[in-house]
Amino acid sequence: MSERAGGEGSLFQPPAQPPAKAPGEAGAADAGAQPAGSRTLIATDRVSKYYPVQRGLFASRERFVHAVDGVSIRVRRGETMGLVGESGCGKSTLGRLMLRLVEPTFGRVLFDGSDITHVSQRTLRPLRRRMQIIFQDPYSSLNPRMTVGEIVGEALTIHRLVKTRAEEETRIVELLERVGMRADALNRYPHEFSGGQRQRIGIARALAVEPEFIVCDEPISALDVSIQAQIINLLLELQETMGLAYLFVSHDLAVVQHVSHRVAVMYLGKIVERAPAEQLYREPRHPYTRALLAAAPRPDPERRRVRLVLEGDVPSPIDPPPGCAFHPRCPRAVPGTCDREVPRLEETVEGSGHKVACWNPHTE
Amino acid sequence: MDDAPLLRVRDLVTTFRTDGRTVRAVDGVSFDVPRGATVALVGESGCGKTVTALSILRLVASPPGRIEAGAIDFEGRNLLELADRDIRDVRGNLISMIFQEPMTSLNPVYAVGWQIMEGYRIHKKKSHREGRARAVELLRLVGIAEPETTVDAYPHQLSGGQRQRVMIAMALACEPKVLLADEPTTALDVTIQAQILALLSDLQKKLSMSVLLITHDLGVVAEHASAVVVMYAGRVVERAAVRDLFARPMHPYTRGLLDSIPRAGAAGAAGARRRLRAIEGMVPDLRALPPGCHFADRCPMRIEKCTREEPPLLSVGPGHDSRCWRADEVSA
Numbered sequence: 001m002s003e004r005a006g007g008e009g010s011l012f013q014p015p016a017q018p019p020a021k022a023p024g025e026a027g028a029a030d031a032g033a034q035p036a037g038s039r040t041l042i043a044t045d046r047v048s049k050y051y052p053v054q055r056g057l058f059a060s061r062e063r064f065v066h067a068v069d070g071v072s073i074r075v076r077r078g079e080t081m082g083l084v085g086e087s088g089c090g091k092s093t094l095g096r097l098m099l100r101l102v103e104p105t106f107g108r109v110l111f112d113g114s115d116i117t118h119v120s121q122r123t124l125r126p127l128r129r130r131m132q133i134i135f136q137d138p139y140s141s142l143n144p145r146m147t148v149g150e151i152v153g154e155a156l157t158i159h160r161l162v163k164t165r166a167e168e169e170t171r172i173v174e175l176l177e178r179v180g181m182r183a184d185a186l187n188r189y190p191h192e193f194s195g196g197q198r199q200r201i202g203i204a205r206a207l208a209v210e211p212e213f214i215v216c217d218e219p220i221s222a223l224d225v226s227i228q229a230q231i232i233n234l235l236l237e238l239q240e241t242m243g244l245a246y247l248f249v250s251h252d253l254a255v256v257q258h259v260s261h262r263v264a265v266m267y268l269g270k271i272v273e274r275a276p277a278e279q280l281y282r283e284p285r286h287p288y289t290r291a292l293l294a295a296a297p298r299p300d301p302e303r304r305r306v307r308l309v310l311e312g313d314v315p316s317p318i319d320p321p322p323g324c325a326f327h328p329r330c331p332r333a334v335p336g337t338c339d340r341e342v343p344r345l346e347e348t349v350e351g352s353g354h355k356v357a358c359w360n361p362h363t364e
Numbered sequence: 365m366d367d368a369p370l371l372r373v374r375d376l377v378t379t380f381r382t383d384g385r386t387v388r389a390v391d392g393v394s395f396d397v398p399r400g401a402t403v404a405l406v407g408e409s410g411c412g413k414t415v416t417a418l419s420i421l422r423l424v425a426s427p428p429g430r431i432e433a434g435a436i437d438f439e440g441r442n443l444l445e446l447a448d449r450d451i452r453d454v455r456g457n458l459i460s461m462i463f464q465e466p467m468t469s470l471n472p473v474y475a476v477g478w479q480i481m482e483g484y485r486i487h488k489k490k491s492h493r494e495g496r497a498r499a500v501e502l503l504r505l506v507g508i509a510e511p512e513t514t515v516d517a518y519p520h521q522l523s524g525g526q527r528q529r530v531m532i533a534m535a536l537a538c539e540p541k542v543l544l545a546d547e548p549t550t551a552l553d554v555t556i557q558a559q560i561l562a563l564l565s566d567l568q569k570k571l572s573m574s575v576l577l578i579t580h581d582l583g584v585v586a587e588h589a590s591a592v593v594v595m596y597a598g599r600v601v602e603r604a605a606v607r608d609l610f611a612r613p614m615h616p617y618t619r620g621l622l623d624s625i626p627r628a629g630a631a632g633a634a635g636a637r638r639r640l641r642a643i644e645g646m647v648p649d650l651r652a653l654p655p656g657c658h659f660a661d662r663c664p665m666r667i668e669k670c671t672r673e674e675p676p677l678l679s680v681g682p683g684h685d686s687r688c689w690r691a692d693e694v695s696a
Contacts, residue, residue: 087524194646194647196646224409225580225582225621226646226647227642227646229626229642230642230643232626232640232642251554253554254625254627255626258637258638258640259626291555295554295557295558296554296583297557297583297584299585299586299610299625300586301587302610302611309558310558313525
């Protein structure tokens with residue numbers, strides 16, 4: 001399975017400018033539609049991350065947490081790939097693997113057609129400019145001793161994107177305004193701002209290097225309800241005007257569905273289902289996806305449901321259950337199959353783009 | 365007597381002193397909790413919902429906090445006027461509270477069984493053995509798989525969902541008449557949240573408890589509450605039966621909250637990736653509240669009067685109150 005849709009150019013090829021820079025010309029504006037000219041920007045090929053677990057002094061064998069286990073995922077230019085799952089499912093680790101903030105144990109990461117799995121940090125630096133991350137916690141992800149101007153401008157200096165101080169300041173003000181902040185934020189410190197404003201500062205910092213790909217790691221989970229919608233709107237708008245590709249990581253299926261073109265559902269280190277956003281909602285195939293959808297409370301008192309409540313906790317990723325990791329909690333588990341063999345992520349109907357890893361998926 | 369609400373909060377004012385200034389975290393809040401009902405207290409961080417609950421049990425740390433005015437009527441007594449030993453007899457016994465953060469609200473150096481039975485032994489004057497038996501029974505009630513072993517476990521040995529169940533078991537130990545549940549599921553994953561909420565409503569029916577459910581999640585409100593109190597910057601801005609509130613919000617803030625949630629179900633292809641109708645701006649600083657309506661500077665329906673004069677909480681329909689000069693137009 002070749003994920004190399006992009007060019008085979010050298011690693012030192014100058015970074016391509018993101019498409020559709022002018023507002024109003026955006027390719028991804030249509031509701032639910034795939035972005036035009038959907039070339040793969042970043043992909044993982046059966047990537048895994050295992051963390052060794054410290055056992056007692058006399059541990060007979062080393063054991064590992066399977067944080068991410070053989071995941072292949074790709075994000076096209078200008079696209080939002082949603083990644084949803086509960087705590088500990090490996091969704092944040094997968095995002096960091098794609099940026100090589102975490103080194104994979106196995107598998108490959110491809111950025112714009114080049115294998116970046118083993119390239120040195122120095123070689124990686126020009127590529128770092130093209131991929132960024134926005135963190136969940138706007139309190140701990142901004143250095144409290146730096147002014148907003150220093151935070152946003154740091155990358156400009158490191159990547160030598162500006163020549164003079166005046167140019168730097170103009171650029172920072174431009175970035176702040178782009179994320180809906182006033183220019184006078186420049187000389188103030190993070191603690192002077194609310195959670196929502198800090199998240200805007202984090203976004204401005206990510207945008208400074210004009211990236212093509214941004215991992216949004218639970219970007220709204222720490223914010224108040226009325227502020228969440230502001231940040232979602234900002235991210236959608238930036239995507240349209242700058243042609244950004246996002247990996248949008250969240251535990252909130254409704255939010256993920258709203259912002260994403262395609263959605264992947266993770267459970268214990270593996271993708272269990274992946275589909276166009278609207279289809280995943282309309283026709284969820286995996287019992288876990290169904291359970292997630294059913295568990296999310298809906299703001300509609302007329303539709304109180306007797307709902308399917310999934311029993312038990314997520315098992316430990318240190319010794320995941322044999323077979324399908326979901327089988328101990330699964331209402332549709334088939335004894336003898338689901339507890340023995342690992343299901344592969346396969347397309348339900350050829351060409352549908354809807355994949356599910358389940359021995360006994362829902363069919364309608 | 366059965367028609368009278370079990371718990372009545374009247375004109376509650378709780379203040380905090382910070383940096384030499386006094387902030388009214390809860391400013392004239394009133395609502396009723398009927399017998400056996402679930403009333404949701406909704407609002408964003410800093411709106412005063414947790415302080416309201418803490419004030420009911422007089423658990424506000426003083427200083428810097430102070431309950432300045434109001435009454436909390438519970439079974440013919442005003443809790444704010446009780447002697448210390450009498451309020452102690454109410455706490456955890458007649459009215460108990462589930463706290464938001466199960467990790468920090470349990471004592472790490474005591475086994476969970478000990479923590480569950482502590483209040484029960486004191487309030488009900490039971491022996492250690494009876495207490496332990498009660499703890500096992502409660503752990504079973506809240507759906508812990510092996511209560512006989514878990515009773516001796518320490519908090520760090522349990523998962524987040526299990527710890528939250530332990531918190532519920534603690535709160536239920538004395539079969540309280542009112543349960544104050546402060547964001548009981550916020551820290552939990554959705555599938556675990558669904559388990560805990562199902563458990564709570566189950567137990568509520570079994571024990572015919574009243575519940576004050578404090579949350580920012582309107583989905584949880586829609587599915588579990590019968591009445592809703594919406595708070596903003598220390599004030600009640602809207603009060604209504606749950607169906608009325610969702611069908612016809614009568615305050616622009618409530619309307620804004622409802623409009624700003626992405627709805628996976630309702631949206632489908634048409635709604636996906638559309639802009640949400642966000643509420644502009646942010647919650648005002650309680651130390652520098654604007655004159656007039658606290659919500660005015662974020663309100664899309666603001667008129668000149670709103671910035672001058674704060675509207676009173678007025679009836680806009682049967683059992684429906686709103687604090688807005690233009691309440692009639694909000695859902696028109």
